[in-house]
Amino acid sequence: MPAVSKGDGMRGLAVFISDIRNCKSKESEVKRINKELANIRSKFKGDKALDGYSKKKYVCKLLFIFLLGHDIDFGHMEAVNLLSSNKYTEKQIGYLFISVLVNSNSDLIRLINNAIKNDLASRNSTFMNLALHCIANVGSREMAEAFASEIPRILVAGDTMDSVKQSAALCLLRLNRTSPDLVPMGEWTARVVHLLNDQHLGVVTAATSLITTLAQKSPDDFKTSVSLAVARLSRIVTSASIDLQDYTYYFVAAPWLSVKLLRLLQCYPPPEDTSLRSRLTECLETILNKAQEPPKSKKVQHSNAKNAVLFEAIALIIHHDSEPNLLVRACNQLGQFLQHRETNLRYLALESMCTLASSEFSHEAVKTHIETVINALKTERDVSVRQRAVDLLYAMCDRSNSKQIVAEMLSYLETADYSIREEIVLKVAILAEKYAVDYTWYVDTILNLIRIAGDYVSEEVWYRVIQIVINRDDVQGYAAKTVFEALQAPACHENLVKVGGYILGEFGNLIAGDPRSSPLVQFNLLHSKFHLCSVPTRALLLSAYIKFINLFPEVKGTIQDVLRSDSQLRNADVELQQRAVEYLRLSCIASTDILATVLEEMPPFPERESSILAKLKKKKGSSKLPDMDDSRKNVNGSTEHAEDAEVASKVPSHTFTDDLSVNSAPSSGASLLVDVFSDFSSAAPTEGSDEHFPRFVCKNNGIIYENQLLQIGLKSEYRQNLGRMYVFYGNKTSTQFLSFSTSVSSNDVLDSQLNVQEKPVDPLIEAGAQVQQILNIECVSDFSDAPILNIQFRYGGTLQNIAVKLPVMLNKFFQPTEMTSQDFFQRWKQLGAPQQEVQKIFKAKNQMDTDVSKAKLLGFGVALLDGVDPNPANFVGAGIIHTKTTQVGCLLRLEPNTQAQMYRLTLRTSKESVSQRLVELLSEQF
């Protein structure tokens, strides 16, 4: 029986609750409840009209049953009836039932709304409060529609009671959150702001909550609240604690209101008005000073309330990020908390410091606490505190301490709670990449990650290490050596086998010179892991094997034997079987040339946002993450997508490299296949050295030259006025090339327009091997010619000389520009001078296909602007050519005439020579 039954108890309800509590099992409880439900149902359905009290009691029982976790499918009507009772206690239970069991039944909603309307109009503050609470609790759209215009009136009316004002403010807040479009703004804005001056602190508190939410959505409308909030805050922090009477909480003056005011101020930048600003600074200083005063009470409530205000003040200081003095004080204060005996304070200090670390004023100050934070990681008993320590280490990491922090995180990982391992892995991987000065450190770190926490290394992490190794030739040899060594361990994680398989498949040749890691040793090592791996890993290993056949002709036989074995050719898994069959066939019938092309080293991946970072952002709110340097975007990213689409329709869907083209792999692998096919049709050995040149106008990768001895492949990327070209020299013969050397020459004019700087190249190319050379390119001003790459080497005693025109064209330095049709025509008119426009009408050389043309124009480097040209068949594009000296805006229009099989191309740029050159380049493409 109830220990206390104040006011109006319901005996029947108490008996029922006792019965339920006395039930020994779930079954008997369900039985008792079903009996009660039957009883209530019969009462509700009975002929005898129930009095208000009985109705209230049964509704309350239903509510109790519902709160026990059982479904209730009747009684709503009776509850709604209670709403219009004039007995407060019945009305109150009715509202409680409705608030808890929201029913979307529209008939009922109309009845409920009616009852609410009556109560709002009753001018009885108790009833009005009940009605407002119900609206706030349900908060449905129908209610917003019915009351959103009424509530602001109640809120700002002069004769409204304080308690009703509070309810109205919070009710409006709730409706604004659920249906902002229905809450009218405007006429009452100023009066709501004025509530900050209200005498009643309860009204001010509720109004501050409302204003903060509204100010977040439309800061300009509530700008005037800043000065009022500062004034109010100032009065609170300087008041003696007794001034505020009951709003003083354990000797702290109005902590809730203070925190709400500080939060409202975080919606705005620091006040521009100097006196207001200094008043706010004074407030913040006072709050910081109070933290140093001895506590007025030993109760935890006192210190919690005081520190709550302090933390909110620090949050505002961090938000303003403009007063170095305050930021450093805040940091010192948090530093004290880091060693506090209260776990809660240590937790909050770590959390708060995390945001402080991103301010340039306090970043260094935060860093001084690194040892304390590392210590927290090692000694805190509470996993949530350790988690905060990891977050803070991540936030305070920079070039100066990255090695220490990554090392600490790695060592913590060995014993870390399972729940936070994946996140630590992601963070380590990101920091290692971000602060890698030397990529050998990066490779070591990631391999360590896999060793320590292989199960928590997500796909993104190992994809990323491969992307980086492929894009950085300075680390490829080291990576091959390191994975080779790591794979020696008798038990290694499957993720390591994946990375190892991929890297050795691409770069195993770089360590094959050492007899300890000869091709056969490498293969045997990988194959020794094969049978322990899952199907996807085995598929990847098979691809690595076929790559080995290309890299190391001497192990071809061994690998073919493996592919030919029943366990591969008749594997129950269809993917593995298909790979084995196709790879075996490919290795048997394709010539070394074809093999070398098909199985060529993967082209570099376009630089884009790290997929790991994206994953971490997804895992938790991105707010606390320092941004990675994402300026390294690939200008021509769109080109590859366009090619992708083009190629997809022509190539059989199964490409040899699909599993190896990890995640965001560029499609160039696929476009190389197209080149192979076209080489089949024009099988004649290439004589003219610039025959392939025009092919590179709209793309960046491919084979630029090939004869019986040598194949030269290119991959290039451009950003603004800079470019980088990777040149791959493949020795197609079974003899070494000696004294291999290259030089790039330009004529005198071009020399001043374009700088090409070549990195040294290995003077020796082994039989069947490929070496890579990097060319760095800088566009000084616009140019028309192309530099020549001269290659010289000794093959079987004869000196070979080859000259290749390098496909560096002006359009490579395009940056696509999106613009509206209005902007386009305005600029088009501005560039109307005769010398600025160059036009050419020419016959179509290829089939006139819209999608192909689009892909070519995107590959050319301009942005295609849809809906600008009134004729949808025409193409309109815009871009900017970046050179070191100037930037040239370019507008382009291409009008196909399918009947006549002709095109008209018009270029308008601010520079005649640019217009001229772009027309020359582009008109050859169609």
Place this chain on the structure above:
Amino acid sequence: MMRFLLLFSRQGRLRLQKWYTAISEREKKKIIREMTTMVLARQPRTCNFIQWKDMKIVYKRYASLYFCLGVEHEENELLALEIIHRYVELLDKYFGNVCELDIIFNFEKAYFILDEFLMGGEIQETSKQIVNRAIESSDMLQETMEEYMSKPAF
């Protein structure tokens, strides 16, 4: 803003649930289950805050009852703890040394008191005197004891 307040016993029996955002019953049950397992598994003397999905969970144990508040990210954790404490004080004042049984048998009162104190996920009135006065005056509106005793039990 607060998203929900749950009261549950050490055995994981839910005693009170208050939701400040519209979510489905199914989702509520899921959250209740997760909260009870998560909070009950916490070691003593750990901190009172847990990061959970996009929310902060602030919890505190009073005798046999756990009070568990789910708040949005920008909310002040220490003050959320004091919201719990203030609610306990209000219950205490009303029931006079409140215990779990009071909340079981007078669950509707526990809701009414909460409604005087919090609304729409925000604090409505922080003054203990004002809230107590409001609750007392609403009790005055209840029927008298004689009226109550004259009513049939079923």
